[in-house]
Amino acid sequence: MTTGSKSIILSWLTTADHKRIGIMYMVTALFFLVIGGGEALLIRMQLFYPNNDLLVGMKFNAAFTMHGTTMIFLVVMPLNAAFFNYLIPLMIGARDVAFPRLNAFTFWIFLLGGILLHVSFFMGQTPATGWFGYANLSTKHFLPDMGADFWGLSVQILGLSTLIASVNFFVTIINMRAKGMSLFRMPLFVWTTLVTQLLIFLSFPVITIALLMLMFDRTFGTNFFNPDMGGNVVLWQHLFWVFGHPEVYILILPPMGIISEVLPTFSKKPLFGYTVVIYSTCALALMGFTVWAHHMFTVGMGNWTNLVFSMATMMIAVPTGVKIFNWLFTMWGGSIRFTSPMLYAMGFILMFTIGGLTGVMHASPPIDAQHQDSYFVVGHFHYVLIGGAIMGIMAGFHYWFPKMFGKMLSEPLAITQFILLTIGLNMTFMSMHFVGLEGMPRRVFTYSAEQGWTFWNQIATYGAFVQGLGFLLFFYNIWRSLRYGEDASADPWDARTLEWSISSPPPEFNFAVEPIIERTDDFWYKKQKIGARAIEQLTGKEQVSVPKGSYYPFLATLALSLIPVGFLIFTQNQDQYSILLISALGGGLLFYFLVKWAFEPLFEE
Amino acid sequence: MTHETTTGIDNRKMALWVMIGSECMLFGSLIINYLIQVHQIAGVENPDLIRPAQVINVPVTSLSTFVLLMSSLAMVLSLNGLQHGDIAQFRKWCFGTAGLGAIFLGFQAYEFTEFYWEGLGLTANNFGAAFFLLTGTHGAHVLVGVIWLLIMGGWSYRTSFQSEHHSILLEVAGLYWHFVDVIWIIIFTVVYLFVLAP
Amino acid sequence: MEKAATKHEKNIVYIKIAVLLAVITAIEVAYPYLTEDIKGLHQLYMPILGGLSAIKFFIVVAYYMHLKFDPAVLKRIFAFSLSLAVLFVSALLLLFEVVEF
Ligand SMILES: [Cu+2]
Numbered sequence: 001m002t003t004g005s006k007s008i009i010l011s012w013l014t015t016a017d018h019k020r021i022g023i024m025y026m027v028t029a030l031f032f033l034v035i036g037g038g039e040a041l042l043i044r045m046q047l048f049y050p051n052n053d054l055l056v057g058m059k060f061n062a063a064f065t066m067h068g069t070t071m072i073f074l075v076v077m078p079l080n081a082a083f084f085n086y087l088i089p090l091m092i093g094a095r096d097v098a099f100p101r102l103n104a105f106t107f108w109i110f111l112l113g114g115i116l117l118h119v120s121f122f123m124g125q126t127p128a129t130g131w132f133g134y135a136n137l138s139t140k141h142f143l144p145d146m147g148a149d150f151w152g153l154s155v156q157i158l159g160l161s162t163l164i165a166s167v168n169f170f171v172t173i174i175n176m177r178a179k180g181m182s183l184f185r186m187p188l189f190v191w192t193t194l195v196t197q198l199l200i201f202l203s204f205p206v207i208t209i210a211l212l213m214l215m216f217d218r219t220f221g222t223n224f225f226n227p228d229m230g231g232n233v234v235l236w237q238h239l240f241w242v243f244g245h246p247e248v249y250i251l252i253l254p255p256m257g258i259i260s261e262v263l264p265t266f267s268k269k270p271l272f273g274y275t276v277v278i279y280s281t282c283a284l285a286l287m288g289f290t291v292w293a294h295h296m297f298t299v300g301m302g303n304w305t306n307l308v309f310s311m312a313t314m315m316i317a318v319p320t321g322v323k324i325f326n327w328l329f330t331m332w333g334g335s336i337r338f339t340s341p342m343l344y345a346m347g348f349i350l351m352f353t354i355g356g357l358t359g360v361m362h363a364s365p366p367i368d369a370q371h372q373d374s375y376f377v378v379g380h381f382h383y384v385l386i387g388g389a390i391m392g393i394m395a396g397f398h399y400w401f402p403k404m405f406g407k408m409l410s411e412p413l414a415i416t417q418f419i420l421l422t423i424g425l426n427m428t429f430m431s432m433h434f435v436g437l438e439g440m441p442r443r444v445f446t447y448s449a450e451q452g453w454t455f456w457n458q459i460a461t462y463g464a465f466v467q468g469l470g471f472l473l474f475f476y477n478i479w480r481s482l483r484y485g486e487d488a489s490a491d492p493w494d495a496r497t498l499e500w501s502i503s504s505p506p507p508e509f510n511f512a513v514e515p516i517i518e519r520t521d522d523f524w525y526k527k528q529k530i531g532a533r534a535i536e537q538l539t540g541k542e543q544v545s546v547p548k549g550s551y552y553p554f555l556a557t558l559a560l561s562l563i564p565v566g567f568l569i570f571t572q573n574q575d576q577y578s579i580l581l582i583s584a585l586g587g588g589l590l591f592y593f594l595v596k597w598a599f600e601p602l603f604e605e
Numbered sequence: 606m607t608h609e610t611t612t613g614i615d616n617r618k619m620a621l622w623v624m625i626g627s628e629c630m631l632f633g634s635l636i637i638n639y640l641i642q643v644h645q646i647a648g649v650e651n652p653d654l655i656r657p658a659q660v661i662n663v664p665v666t667s668l669s670t671f672v673l674l675m676s677s678l679a680m681v682l683s684l685n686g687l688q689h690g691d692i693a694q695f696r697k698w699c700f701g702t703a704g705l706g707a708i709f710l711g712f713q714a715y716e717f718t719e720f721y722w723e724g725l726g727l728t729a730n731n732f733g734a735a736f737f738l739l740t741g742t743h744g745a746h747v748l749v750g751v752i753w754l755l756i757m758g759g760w761s762y763r764t765s766f767q768s769e770h771h772s773i774l775l776e777v778a779g780l781y782w783h784f785v786d787v788i789w790i791i792i793f794t795v796v797y798l799f800v801l802a803p
Numbered sequence: 804m805e806k807a808a809t810k811h812e813k814n815i816v817y818i819k820i821a822v823l824l825a826v827i828t829a830i831e832v833a834y835p836y837l838t839e840d841i842k843g844l845h846q847l848y849m850p851i852l853g854g855l856s857a858i859k860f861f862i863v864v865a866y867y868m869h870l871k872f873d874p875a876v877l878k879r880i881f882a883f884s885l886s887l888a889v890l891f892v893s894a895l896l897l898l899f900e901v902v903e904f
């Protein structure tokens with residue numbers, strides 16, 4: 001290795017620049033997207049024929065568990081995090097986040113969690129609990145191997161990463177805004193990010209405790225979830241869904257913010273009902289905490305409980321509907337440009353509405369009793385997560401790619417991918433609704449020909465491959481653009497928010513002159529007034545000092561990695577408490593690095 | 606290189622308040638788990654099961670509660686000293702706080718071993734498990750606080766420590782400490798005093 | 804108390820608060836023994852003790868943690884998180900029938 005490439009690696013390893021960290025999040029998440037997508041294709045291949053034997057029994061369980069866990073924690077959340085990292089400081093006119101090195105730390109422990117989850121593959125101990133890890137499916141008695149331990153520890157670490165990041169971004173948005181950027185002048189993506197961080201730091205502690213209890217059950221012999229010894233499995237469901245439902249908003253709110261940026265830009269109109277969209281976002285977040293038991297209508301909580309949670313759930317449709325109409329009215333009468341980000345944003349509205357409508361259907365307990373555990377539910381939440389979250393993320397990706405990499409993506413390729421994705425996802429997930437109504441349960445690895453589910457399953461599998469083809473095109477488009485793409489100007493879309501007022505990609509210090517904000521969509525109005533000078537104004541040559549890199553976030557993560565390693569070895573040798581010294585050593589090293597880090601100056605002295 | 610923040614509040618102070626918000630849910634989960642487990646064990650008829658009233662020792666814990674309460678006083682006195690540039694007062698009470706915290710941990714260690722000898726180990730029953738999980742998590746928080754304060758106190762002997770710049774750091778540590786104390790106020794009532802309910 | 808208070812004055816205020824907290828704690832600890840003599844205190848055991856600990860809780864938060872004198876944004880963060888935690892605990896208390904209507 002030459003010294004040049006070595007120092008490049010070191011500079012990424014020690015970076016505290018939010019833009020680089022954003023890119024690292026994005027690259028890692030796209031890598032996991034390939035893995036999670038591959039698992040989805042395997043599942044679909046297994047279900048292509050009745051009585052197929054490609055992936056049976058526990059292998060099938062492992063595939064859907066890893067698919068779900070990967071897609072939620074390692075793809076959608078980090079893709080959202082990539083946008084938070086890259087864009088939030090730019091959109092609020094800041095030079096970095098509130099805690100730049102902590103930001104690097106969250107990335108590294110996210111990576112650690114992702115790696116840990118996938119190490120289980122190579123040890124033949126893949127988690128097979130489902131992404132929800134329902135006790136007692138996940139207790140020692142039913143899953144004696146290390147799969148559930150890998151799952152629990154990885155999700156715990158990923159949760160820690162998310163929690164730290166949420167504190168960081170919450171403080172950044174409240175405290176690092178440019179002059180004049182009052183809360184009700186912030187771009188909508190910043191707003192949805194703020195609300196998302198609130199959801200994270202209030203819901204993740206609950207799963208932290210639930211996972212801790214599961215770990216104590218599995219490793220230290222307690223019986224929280226063991227009914228034979230006075231435990232209660234329903235408690236797990238409650239704790240899990242108190243986290244799990246807000247988690248859905250954690251996944252979908254940032255993409256909603258993204259399309260609230262994309263739609264105004266390509267409609268050449270300000271967002272319709274800006275404040276109303278903000279208030280309905282807040283309402284969604286609040287209500288998101290009061291509906292968790294709609295995942296448990298068939299548990300037997302009693303009619304009154306079901307009634308209360310059913311009503312609360314149906315009410316969620318109100319702020320959601322408000323947002324959908326605001327997006328539609330944003331386009332109404334605008335001069336629309338059908339670029340790839342715009343198409344994805346429009347796709348989001350349509351697909352998300354379909355997913356939302358089926359969501360309102362199983363808000364009703366009697367209907368839910370029919371849908372529960374059937375493919376209808378799988379169809380529903382994939383419309384929300386692929387038709388919603390992934391579509392929104394794709395809109396954001398195509399919209400901000402020129403800003404992040406300084407190159408334009410090929411529009412024809414991007415639009416072809418959009419068409420493939422839309423066709424593919426409707427083939428796959430609409431079929432699931434039908435096969436679900438015909439009675440096919442989810443999480444089964446096969447079915448027999450007489451059950452009559454073959455046709456729709458095959459359509460679903462074809463659709464999955466069409467989506468896969470779309471993603472191949474997507475990766476080809478990225479590669480082609482990075483190599484041969486034309487250079488992007490500072491403001492290629494004639495956009496409205498601050499990040500477009502500086503060069504593409506932005507300089508390390510973001511803003512040479514700190515912007516002063518006078519109204520919402522300030523940059524847009526400055527462009528109307530003084531034209532292209534609005535861009536030049538902020539892109540000076542002045543050198544600004546930026547946080548220097550640090551080794552400690554990375555070293556601290558290495559130390560932290562010893563803690564799960566110790567626990568995992570201990571689970572297989574539960575009488576040898578000395579093994580836990582590995583974890584203790586990790587904890588000690590972590591402490592040492594954190595202290596060194598705390599006393600290391602952030603800026604060059 | 607300190608940057609003016611939008612709200613005028615130091616970033617670290619705000620971050621700690623956000624963390625406290627998060628901890629409310631963390632300890633909320635632990636407390637509700639404890640209450641549910643105690644409720645469930647109350648419905649089981651088994652003379653061998655160890656129940657809260659048999660092991661919980663209110664007088665001893667009242668003492669440790671008092672110690673932790675006084676540590677909060679020591680904490681504010683320490684911060685008040687530093688904010689007024691009185692390094693001696695700061696140091697005395699900073700180490701005092703850490704010392705009182707350590708005494709509290711000693712009480713907890715005594716309590717845990719007592720329970721163990723009375724037959725309530727971690728795995729004896731779910732009341733015990735939930736008890737250890739709740740008070741153990743709290744104890745771990747106290748331990749972190751003790752170490753944090755010892756570092757702050759120790760740092761003050763170095764030349765790099767400047768009372769006018771670094772009092773904010775003690776303020777943040779103090780917020781953490783008080784919050785841990787405040788959680789104990791709840792735990793003391795819910796776990797200990799409620800046991801004596803007539 | 805805030806403005807222009809000297810170090811010494813503040814020390815005194817803090818000590819007074821500590822005395823108050825200690826007195827409340829003493830009442831809490833003594834309460835179970837009082838219930839033996841006075842019948843009316845029986846039924847109110849949990850509400851009164853819960854109330855006393857809530858008072859202590861808010862005194863520490865308001866004065867020692869200084870929240871009473873801090874900007875609204877910090878108050879809001881704490882108030883929202885605490886209310887949500889209380890809501891969550893209460894909901895599960897009802898769902899698991901630990902407490903009944
Ligand atoms: Cu839900």
